Amino acid sequence: MTQTTAQTWLTRIRELALPRPIRLMNVCGGHERSISFSGIRGALPPGIEIIPGPGCPVCVCPEEDLYDAIRLSLEEDIVLVAFGDMLRVPVNVPKGEPRSLEQARAAGADVRAIASPQEAAAIARAEPGKPVVFFVAGFETTTAPVAAMLAEGVPDNLLILLAARLTWPAVAMLLDSGEAAFDALIAPGHVATVMGxxxxxxxxxxxxxxxxxxxxxPESLLAATYSVLRQAIEGKPFLDNCYPELVRPGGNPTARRWLNEVMQVEDANWRGIGIIPDSGFTPRPAWQHLDARRVFPAPEGARRRAGEMPPGCDCAAVVLGKIYPDQCRLYGRACTPRSPIGPCMVSDEGACRIWWSSGLRE
Ligand code: SF4
Structure with missing residues (x-):
């Protein structure tokens, strides 16, 4: 079977007669990265926009969870492990306090960057006398391997601090609000691979x-772009699977079984956005003895539900697709990857970071 090239998809897209300008939203940091680095936006004809939406779990990790992670890392004997981009995410704290896990580490905390859940378990086995807290911010694709790890058994001293979210409820919330600034959706292939x-x-x-x-x-993203444009022109929307090589009906049954067995779904706070119904994973009762929040509850008076982005940061508007990253007043001025103000400039999946790294600098 011959594969349709990106150039062919572009030609087909350019031949379409759009009745009006159309805005597409993607909800995946990987999609945004591929779109930005391949220059797809610039190659599309006028009248077609692709806006980045809620595709970065690190960007929406609530402040209270970051506070918890920093607080725990500063406890004597605790080892705090997290995926690398969580370490630099800043929170609002009074002057003099660590405003990120990286700063906590500089203040003496044992904070370690890891690349997989297995590394967290390996560190716990290597440090049997210490609680090892695995701080996890991620969507379904990150949460499923964590669930599998817990189900298969972990060292007694490994705890989890979960800030895990489901992707679709954020899109549902946007559409239900009537404020959605897009006309078509490019849905995330990796999430659909797991969840169906x-x-x-x-x-x-x-x-x-x-x-x-x-x-x-780029070929798959352009195929999806062509599909939703055709659907819009013909007025016949349907869910097209432009990633059939991996996305199958029902998703990955093993991953879904792990998720269902270990995790339950509840309302969850998204930084800068607020509570979204049924959008967060938490451990089911059988695994709550591994929940760092329960083992080390926050003391009375600890900062809770601040919910805000840093002053001047428009991350929440960027995450919801209401503005492009370069429409933030701080983009490229006060806020760069070297000196990030908000989480969207820290994470590899954050739209601001991706735009800046790919050369979209006004
Ligand atoms: Fe926030 Fe920086 Fe992005 Fe502005 S450029 S929205 S301050 S992360």
Whole structure:
């Protein structure tokens, strides 16, 4: 079977007669990275915009969870492990206090960057006399391996501090609000690989909005772009699977079984956005003895639910697709990857970081 090239998809897109300008939203840091680095935006004809949406779990990790992680890291004997981009995410604290895990480490905390859940377990085995707290901010694709690890058994001293979120409720919240600034959705291929494409059917069923699931190559993203544009022109929305090589009906049954066995879903706070119903994973009762929040509860008076982005930071508007990263007043001025103000400039999945790294600098 011959593969349709990116150039062919672009030609097909340019041949479409759009009745009006159309805005597409992607909700995946990997998609945004591929779109930005391959120059897809600049190659599309006028009238087609692709806006980055809620695709970065680190960016929406609530301040209270970051406070908890910093607080625990500063406890004597605790080893705090997290994926690397969590270490530099800043929070609002009074002058003199560590404003990130990286600063806590500089103040003497044992904070270590890891690349996989297995590394967290290995550190716990190597440090049997210390509690090792694994701070996890991620979507379904990150949470499923953590659930599998817990289900298969972890060292007694490994605890988890979860800030795990589901992707689709943020899109549902945007669409239900009536303030969605997009006309079609490019749904995340990796999430659909785990959870199944059916999770995104509500976009069509409830909102009659064109949608297509895309992989991470420019070809797959352009195929999804072409699909949703055709759907919009013909007025016949349906959920197109443009990533059939990995996305199958029902998703990955093993990963879903782990998630379902170990995690429950509840309302959750998204930084700068607020509570989104049924959007967060927490451990089921059988695994709550591994929940760092329960083992080391926050003391009375600890900072809770601040919920704000740093002053002047427009991350919440960027995450919700209401503005482009370079429309933030701080973008490239006070806020750069070297000196980030907000989480969207820290994380590899943050739109501001991706735009800056790919050369989108006004
Ligand atoms: Fe926040 Fe910096 Fe992005 Fe502005 S450029 S929204 S301050 S992360």
């Amino acid at each position: 494409p059916e999770e995104w059917s509500f976009v069509i069923d409830r909102h009659r909005m064109p949608a297509a699931i895309a992989g991470f190559t």
